[in-house]
Amino acid sequence: MSVKYTKDHEWVREEGGVYIVGISTHAAEQLGDVVFVELPEIGKSLSKGDDMAVVESVKAASDVYAPISGEVVEINQAIADEPAKVNEDAQGAAWFVKLKAKDASELDTLMDEAAYNEFVENE
Template sequence: MTTRYTEDHEWITVDGDVATVGITVHAAEQLGDVVFVELPDTGKTLAKGDEFAVVESVKAASEVYAPIDGEIIAINSVLDDAPATVNEDAAGAGWFVKIKMSDASQLDGLMDEAAYNAHIA
């Protein structure tokens, strides 16, 4: 599975036509201790760039944006009770939503890991 990144520090991995989205380790480190994650409802349709979640930490609140168009088919309900999972495993267990993609070609506009690392350097 290939991971792509946005300039706003979201990551996306794709399996078939389903994308899993979260925030990067860099974003989680910048936020500090995450104390609350507000996730959308399943069934919500997103357009690329739409705000779909809010992450609150001891330092700040930050919006999370959709990297692609699609419909939310799953949310990570673990984050309701354990928002610190984002800090502990941002690129894994701390995922936010799964989106059924409506236009996979949008992935072409996202950064690969090397480009993202250059972006945050």
């Protein structure tokens, strides 16, 4: 399936039955050099919109919200060890967590790429 986006600049993409979540390239650019990432514990259960992770630059701190409800099944330790990866490949290798979705239909409320790009343009 294609990538979906939230208005809070998270992206989510299905792969082999789990949902991979990260922050958009646009959000990473706005933050500047990412210096710190805090990830949730594996097994944590999240409702859509819950605080899921924290991403920080030198001058800004942002909460990353769960785009859909679900359970954390995997975290990307590589970005916690090397936060710079978020600036390099926000929508690829620098994913944040993998979720087991509770209700995949929640994805329907999110934006597709074209809608997100338009949203960013108008923000």
